[in-house]
Structures are given as structure tokens and as C-alpha cells.
Amino acid sequence: MKKTCLIILGCSLIFISCKKEKGCTDFAATNYNADAEEDDQSCRYNLSLNFTHTVDEEPLEIDQMIYANAAGQNYNVQTLRYLISDITLHTVNGNSFLLDEVHFITISDSSTFNLEIQDLNSAHYSSISFTMGLDSIKNITDLYLNESFFPSFAWPEIMGGGYHYMQLEGDFTTALQGYATHTGGTDGIDFSFNTNLPIAINIDNVNTTVIINMEINNWYDNPNTITLTSDGIMEDSNKQMQLKQNGMTDVFSVSVNQ
Amino acid sequence: MKRRVFFLLLVIFFLSCKKDLPIIFGCIDQNALNYNSLATYNDGSCIFDTISPHQTTPYAIVSPSGFPNMPVPENNPMTIEGVALGKKLFHDPILSGDGTQSCSSCHLQSAAFSDTNRFSQGINGSFGDRNASTIINVGWNASNFWDGRAITLEDQAFGPVVNLIEMNNTWKNVENTLNSNAIYKDLFKKAFNIDDIDSTHVVKAITQFERTLISSNSKYDKYLRQEVQLTPSELNGYVIFNTEKGDCFHCHGTEMFMDNLFHNNGLDAEPFTDLGLAKVTGLPSDNGKFKTPTLRNIEFSFPYMHDGRFSTLEEVVEHYNSGLNYSSTVDPLMKKLNIGGLQLTNQEKQDLIAFLKALSDPDFIENPEFTP
Numbered sequence: 001m002k003k004t005c006l007i008i009l010g011c012s013l014i015f016i017s018c019k020k021e022k023g024c025t026d027f028a029a030t031n032y033n034a035d036a037e038e039d040d041q042s043c044r045y046n047l048s049l050n051f052t053h054t055v056d057e058e059p060l061e062i063d064q065m066i067y068a069n070a071a072g073q074n075y076n077v078q079t080l081r082y083l084i085s086d087i088t089l090h091t092v093n094g095n096s097f098l099l100d101e102v103h104f105i106t107i108s109d110s111s112t113f114n115l116e117i118q119d120l121n122s123a124h125y126s127s128i129s130f131t132m133g134l135d136s137i138k139n140i141t142d143l144y145l146n147e148s149f150f151p152s153f154a155w156p157e158i159m160g161g162g163y164h165y166m167q168l169e170g171d172f173t174t175a176l177q178g179y180a181t182h183t184g185g186t187d188g189i190d191f192s193f194n195t196n197l198p199i200a201i202n203i204d205n206v207n208t209t210v211i212i213n214m215e216i217n218n219w220y221d222n223p224n225t226i227t228l229t230s231d232g233i234m235e236d237s238n239k240q241m242q243l244k245q246n247g248m249t250d251v252f253s254v255s256v257n258q
Numbered sequence: 259m260k261r262r263v264f265f266l267l268l269v270i271f272f273l274s275c276k277k278d279l280p281i282i283f284g285c286i287d288q289n290a291l292n293y294n295s296l297a298t299y300n301d302g303s304c305i306f307d308t309i310s311p312h313q314t315t316p317y318a319i320v321s322p323s324g325f326p327n328m329p330v331p332e333n334n335p336m337t338i339e340g341v342a343l344g345k346k347l348f349h350d351p352i353l354s355g356d357g358t359q360s361c362s363s364c365h366l367q368s369a370a371f372s373d374t375n376r377f378s379q380g381i382n383g384s385f386g387d388r389n390a391s392t393i394i395n396v397g398w399n400a401s402n403f404w405d406g407r408a409i410t411l412e413d414q415a416f417g418p419v420v421n422l423i424e425m426n427n428t429w430k431n432v433e434n435t436l437n438s439n440a441i442y443k444d445l446f447k448k449a450f451n452i453d454d455i456d457s458t459h460v461v462k463a464i465t466q467f468e469r470t471l472i473s474s475n476s477k478y479d480k481y482l483r484q485e486v487q488l489t490p491s492e493l494n495g496y497v498i499f500n501t502e503k504g505d506c507f508h509c510h511g512t513e514m515f516m517d518n519l520f521h522n523n524g525l526d527a528e529p530f531t532d533l534g535l536a537k538v539t540g541l542p543s544d545n546g547k548f549k550t551p552t553l554r555n556i557e558f559s560f561p562y563m564h565d566g567r568f569s570t571l572e573e574v575v576e577h578y579n580s581g582l583n584y585s586s587t588v589d590p591l592m593k594k595l596n597i598g599g600l601q602l603t604n605q606e607k608q609d610l611i612a613f614l615k616a617l618s619d620p621d622f623i624e625n626p627e628f629t630p
Contacts, residue, residue, distance in 0.1 A: 062543075063543065078590055079590065142324055145326040146326045150326060150512070151511055151512040151514050152508075152511075152517040152518070152519055154512045156500035156507050157500070158496070158501060159501060169591065171590060174596070175584065175586070176595050176596040177596055178589070178590030178592065178595060179590065180502075180590060180591060231502070232501075232502025232503075232505065232593075233502075234501075234502055235502065
């Protein structure tokens, strides 16, 4: 009797100690486990986010007086810097994954066009959402002192504090006239907006790239036709609202390379 | 028999899942003198160096309100000993070719560590072609020199000693001179634990001192801390400065009063006599762009602009008000370029200057910590 017990005990020990190791068995995953014999659904994947900029659907050419807005003015683009926040992927069944809290993009540094997201869950994602600028919780003076967009993006306290959402600058009509389409929280009003765009991606591949494009000319059109002037607009809450409305309409679009 | 079966099972149990990990006994603590990187099992043999022969005292940099953390290079941590040595070197003419000029000859504390002369005179009597930069809160600089050619302060400090029209020395000569000086031998030993003084450590000490040159106690700072009131004129200047009426803040914003970027502020029409940033980047789009200086202590750091062309703040404000020149790289933020500039009233200009003078920090200019 005792012998039988020992044998059973011993055999079960062997089985427990040698049970198949579980882990991610997909070689393409970032956490691929060569020792794993059984997949446990833990695989993680990388995702690239690319930020692109177009005018009339053509890639932006910096400092070329070749563009015309809806108001019929010629203009060029010399500076474009902006903040995108709360970049989030959503699944059909309502789960969401925050990819990045705040991302700063400037056309003078192409390394800011790219954001590498690591260790994303394998899932089917149906939309991506993000905020243009910073919402009122984030748009606080001195909250981002150690970020690369400080100090150049600070929005003076006297005009509401916080940070610019965007600095789009250049010349219009003639080279002698500069414009500065600066958006932000005028007088502390929240003019940021959230965009939620449908996509269909299965994150189960190493080479997935999500492209977020800004169509610059659309800032000045639909529904509001905006005429460029050399006057500042940082204290003009009507202009800020118009730009927000135009921005929500069709400034941003998303595509996927998989 | 019972026992035999039991042991057999135990052996099978151990063998069944063994991994190929050889066991090497040794000391596995990286801080120990006899650390064995191959060891997998600690055998208690570690020996530690308990008496350190060289000790320095950390120098704590306190970032003023509204400033980022100061990025101090990992290979040049701030120490009391390093800062003290740097201060001595900064004020010592021993670094120059003929022993007549120190850093402080052209970076005078009374002038916010700049030169009140438009161009500084080097040891051979020749002049440079740019106004000496101030040294105020430079620990937060993203680059140095008017054209940004030195990214770090350490890079910057290598320059003037061997510049032919500045100190006109060689680093070999500086090293020899310092190595034959018993006082410096001792100070370098204390600061860096080195027996042989080299240029790298000379530069490290000087930049440690420079990182302590922090100005954050102007009347404006006291106003922000609600310790004093600004006059109505200063307050009006503050509004002009920080709104798009004067639009000074886009380049000289925040408590740093600079944006760490480069701009062409409409000083000249083309062709430029000084290409500025383009000299470094080689990009025509950078022609005529210069690094934004901080406006702190601007009252003391005359003359103004990269070439010291303006001797008063009145001239500077008048430049932005009516004197802007068009060039292909002029910044779009130069407001109303087509009519020469901002078009402020005389009162508004005076108010703006009153505010600029509220950025003066006498405690910085007179700080005995900075003087030899």
C-alpha cells in the first residue's frame, strides 16, 4: 500500500515538474519565448505610428509659396509644430489601449514624425482616437517643464496659460507678410478636440504602421473659411473656435500599412 | 526496497527537468573588488573597499520655479570641489597664452558675464566679430555660442583658450603650466582625483562653475512670488511683452526668457555679413539666424544683438518697432514687417523697457559666490 502511494506521488511529481512550458510561441512577437511549447495568448507586438503632412493631398513642401487657401490667398509653410495627446486604440468590444499621453511633432525634426509603440496586445482594433492639443486637465502651465516642447510652446499666463496646441507659421500673399496660426486654450477655454477615426487592424504582425495625416489646407476651410492676416489670433476665441471646428471636420485622416 | 524506489523516483524527478546551468562559486556583487562576472553562486567571498581615498561633496543645483531640471552631464557631476576649482580657473589669467587674460576679462560679472565692449579684445590686441555672450542660467542651454556651434558647455569651454584672437594658447601649454603649479595640482586632485591635469578636467571644472551662475531673483521673480508689486508702467510692459501686441514671448518666453531656438529677427537685408546658424548647419534656410539670448539682466548686458550693434534698450525696442528688414529667412513672427514693425506708441515702448529692467537681478550681479 505504501509502495503504491509512493509510486503515485512520484509519478505526479514528474508530471507536474515537466508540464509543457507556456508562453508566446509566435516568432514575430516581441516576447517570443523559444522554450515555450504551448501558446498562452501572451504575445506582444510592436506598432509604428507615423505622422504625415499634406497640402491638397500632396506631401508638404516647406517654405514654398505654392499653396492657396479657400479664401484665395497664396501662402507658404515655414513652421509647423503641434501636440497630439491621448493617442488610444479601441477594440470592437470596448477595450482601449493608451499608446502615448503626449506627443510633440515639429517639421524641423523628422524623428518626431515617428512613434514606436512596444508590447501591444494581440487584438483586433477598430478605431484610433487622439486629442489635437491638450485638454484642460493637461493644459496646465509648468506641467511639461521637462518636455522638448518647453519653453518654445509655452502659452503666457496672461492669455490663459498652458501650452500652444499648434504653431503653424509662414508668409501669405507676399513674402513681407507673416501669419501665425497659433492654437491653444485662449483665456483658459478648452479648444482641444478629440478625433476618433475607424481603422481595421489585427495586431499580429511586426510591420504594422498606422499613419495619421494632417491636411494643412483644411485648417482654413469647412465649415469656416478663414482668411490669413498678420494679426495675432491667440486672444481671438472666435478664430480659435473656427479652427477647432475646421479641425474636427477633415484635417486628420488615418490609414494603415500592414 | 521501499527506499530504493523512493530514491529512484527522486533521481528521475531531478534529472527530468535539469537545465544546463553550470554552478560556479564566487563573488557575485558588482561593487566588490573581487567581483566574478562568471560566478552564478555567491560563496560569501566578496571583499569591499570600505575606506574610499577620494571623496567629494555633491553640489545640489536647485532649479528655480518655472525651470526644467538642469541637465547635468553624467560624466561631470557637480561637486563643491569642482565648482570652487572652476571659479578659480574662470578668473585666472593662467589659461591665456601670455598670462594676461582670464575668462572673466571678457565675461564680467558686473555685465551679467558679458562684455560691455561691442567686440572683445584678445591678448594680441585683435578683436572678435561677435559680442561676448552672457553667462546666465546657461545650464539650461540646448546649445552655446550665437551660432550654436557648441552643443554642450564643455564643448564651448574648449574654444576660447585656443582661439587665436582670444586667449591664443595651446591646451598642451595650459596643461604644462597647471601641472607645474602645486596649488592646482592639489585642487584637481581634490575635485577629480587626478594626478595629471588635462584639458578635459579644466573644462569640466569651468563648466561646473558656470552651471552655478543662476539668476532668479529679479524684481519680476519677486512679483511672481507676490513679494513686491510692479509699477503700472512695468505691468503694462509685461502685458505688451506677453501678448501678441509686442509678441516678445514667443522667443523670450517663460521664466527662462529664451526659447533655446534660433531666429532671424530682421536685423539685415541680404547678403548677410554673418551667416549665423548657417555657418554651422550649412543650410541656406538658416542664414542670418542666431540663438535667442535670455533677457534676464538685459539692463546690464549691453551692447545688444550678436554683433553688439545696439548700445541701448531703446534702440533694441525701436528695431522691433520700426526698423525690421526683409530677408528670405526672416522669422514670420516679426510682426508687421511690411510697415517696419510693431508701431507701438512712445508710452508703450517706455513701458516695455520698464518691464525689461524688472528682469535685473542685482543679487546675481553682486553675488560674492561668483567672485574670486
